[in-house]
Amino acid sequence: MSFFEDIASALDAEGIESRVNDDVMFVPITSDLEIQFIEIDPLLPAANVYIAAADVDEDDEEFEAVLVSVAFSVDDAVEAVSRHIATDQVVTVLRDLLEGTDERIAELEFAQDELNPHLVVAEVANDSELRVLVETIDGVPSAIVRFLAFDFDEDDLDDIEDEAVAQAWEVDEEDEDLDEADRIALFDNADFDEVPIVEVPAEALELGTYTDFDRLFDVLGLVSEQALDWEAQLVSFDDEDYEEPDVYDIFGEDDEDEDFFDGEESDFEDETDEDNEK
Known part of the structure; x- marks a missing residue:
């Protein structure tokens, strides 16, 4: 079998479609994006890996395929395809969160973090944030969800x-x-x-890591409903408003009991001494 045939067989086992046209193997990632393999050495073997726009004529002036890696084995080729599929899924989820395309998050308005493009943040309740970090973990697109209730005095x-x-x-x-x-x-x-x-103290509620993004949006919809209640339970209470249970009387009674028994023991010792003297 040729290098492309081996790659096609391995991709098919992963449920990934591919096709070969002349000396190029095409693997669709989305309707707009595809991976192209161009064999450069059939004996080694080796193939250049490109990312390109799908359904574009090679003679089109705007057509541009970008070299992203080189595959020297079937495993390399499958890993390259899986990595780019995962990256596309991450980008898609982030875009859906930022654009609010799903009605389940209609009450949430996410913004991209200034330092980490994979992190989106939505303000919820009074002084809380919902944070969703979308990235690949061990090659699997995943979303980590956290609820932060800020506890501070203005x-x-x-x-x-x-x-x-x-x-x-x-x-x-x-x-x-x-x-x-x-x-x-x-x-x-x-x-x-x-x-x-300036670090603002906050109480964190870990809401899980998700690879099922449909379930992720179900969870985010619940967060928008529960945010106020969670915030109220997470922020610290005011010590001045907390009345400590009155337990000192109990210990006071215990002290009196101890004095009583101490007195009985003393009387008993006196009686014993008198008997011994007799």
Whole structure:
């Protein structure tokens, strides 16, 4: 069997379709995207792996296939296809979350995290967040869901923010004579790597890891319904509003009982001493 025939057989075993046209093997990923294998050495064997737009004429000026890897074995080829299928599924789920295409999350408005493009966040309840991290875990597209209930006092948070800004505003002794305009310019051009990050305390509720994305949307729909109740149960209570049960009287009675028994033992010892003297 040829290299392409071996790859096709392995892909078929995974339930993945493929077709060969001349010297190119095509593996559809979506209706708009496909993987192409072009054999470069039949004896080694080896094939270049490309990502390309599907259903595009090779003579089209906009046609562009991007080399992404080289497969030296059937396992390499199957792994490349599986990886790109998983990546496409991750992108699709993230897009569905951000665009709110599913009616089950109609009450949720997700935004992409500034630092991690695989993380989307929705504000829920009063001071809580629903976070969904969509990525591949061991080659399997997965979504990790967390509910964060922030527990903070507005005044305390303002103090923390003011302290962080004050530290960022500090200048060296040689710059103490700078006027406000110069300070602002210095602040704008500063390296913020050393500026302290304001961390807001939060209670986390782990809601699971999902590979079944239909079930994921069922869970997210439930979160929007339960967010207020979960937030109320997760945030810490105010010690001043908590009345500690009165248990001291019980111990007081125990102390009296101990005194009573101590007295009885003392009387018993006195009587014993008198009997011995007789």
